[in-house]
Amino acid sequence: MAVLPILTYPDSALKQISKEVEDINASLLSFISQLEETMRAGSGGVGIAAPQVGRIERIAIVDVSSKAKIDQHGRLVLINPEISRWDGMKVGREGCMSVPDFTGNVIRADQIELTYLDERGEQQQLEANGYEARAIQHELDHLDGLLFLDRLVSRHNDLFKRKVYK
Amino acid sequence: MSAWYMLTIVGRDQPGIVAQISNGLFEAGYQLGETSMMRLGGNFTMMLMVSRGTNGNATGENVIDEDEINEAKIKAQLQPCLTDLDLRVHLDPIEAHLHEHITPNLRVSVYGADRPGIVARVTNILQQQDFNILDLESDVAGSDDKPIYIMHIEGVCQSSADDLEQALNRESKSEIDIKVFPIDTLIG
Numbered sequence A: 001m002a003v004l005p006i007l008t009y010p011d012s013a014l015k016q017i018s019k020e021v022e023d024i025n026a027s028l029l030s031f032i033s034q035l036e037e038t039m040r041a042g043s044g045g046v047g048i049a050a051p052q053v054g055r056i057e058r059i060a061i062v063d064v065s066s067k068a069k070i071d072q073h074g075r076l077v078l079i080n081p082e083i084s085r086w087d088g089m090k091v092g093r094e095g096c097m098s099v100p101d102f103t104g105n106v107i108r109a110d111q112i113e114l115t116y117l118d119e120r121g122e123q124q125q126l127e128a129n130g131y132e133a134r135a136i137q138h139e140l141d142h143l144d145g146l147l148f149l150d151r152l153v154s155r156h157n158d159l160f161k162r163k164v165y166k
Numbered sequence B: 001m002s003a004w005y006m007l008t009i010v011g012r013d014q015p016g017i018v019a020q021i022s023n024g025l026f027e028a029g030y031q032l033g034e035t036s037m038m039r040l041g042g043n044f045t046m047m048l049m050v051s052r053g054t055n056g057n058a059t060g061e062n063v064i065d066e067d068e069i070n071e072a073k074i075k076a077q078l079q080p081c082l083t084d085l086d087l088r089v090h091l092d093p094i095e096a097h098l099h100e101h102i103t104p105n106l107r108v109s110v111y112g113a114d115r116p117g118i119v120a121r122v123t124n125i126l127q128q129q130d131f132n133i134l135d136l137e138s139d140v141a142g143s144d145d146k147p148i149y150i151m152h153i154e155g156v157c158q159s160s161a162d163d164l165e166q167a168l169n170r171e172s173k174s175e176i177d178i179k180v181f182p183i184d185t186l187i188g
């Protein structure tokens, strides 16, 4: 077991589209536990995606259980995840282990429905909302070569800018 | 490390200023750090961290004639666009570092009828609450006879959003609306 080095922008691995996992075998599971260890080693990280350590496969881990009083599913290992429904929109502040020293506002769906394979290769389905839904969307973006930098909105968007009605 | 200077540029707003200034600085060999540009009351205002640059390398190698940065020189270098654009320029040496952003944990949103002292009152209460302001913006909306003051502050404070909001509303003793929201930064 080892903490893997996190790739940071502009590493080209972060811009690639990850390929589907074909076979969930022992070596994949061992990679997943290293990926999880890497996520937990980063301070405050609530998710990680395989491309962030240079493995261009559709694997992500999300665990927002450290946050108090929110709806959440605890530790989630998401293999070949797919969002099947998006609802609502919300602005929230995000940062990324692959983009040090910067945070910004990003609009995400407030509720999502997701299908994925778990570590046993079983098809799962879940509904997530709020902070957990945001974390899942952030990680799934990594699988499509997208960073939160691709989705930044102005920090001024927290307030709805005044309009002049005449 | 590079030696940084704060370049302040103020003038009447018109299209193309940012492009001309940044191009002028680039041509003269300056490197930019963090910058902000805002329109205040219809005026162009911009503050830019400038240095003689290390080409993005923080080891301090290849620093070119750093000592020669001064206000007179930068004015001369920017002269073509300054004259055309009628801008005023000021330069100060600063102690500055990049890559040391502090992440705010609270956002304070304030609005009220425009009365003298709103900013002073709110920021003084924030100071009493050990709130460290990282970012403040205020604006006057409404109309001449009924102005509305709107302020947006982000910063770091140990108090919870609820406690701080209560303290602000208790201490401000006036009809301004003050709300405090947590900024929960997701790192993934």
Ligand SMILES: [Zn+2]
Pocket: A095, A096, A097, A098, A138, A142, B187, B188
């Ligand atoms: Zn990320």
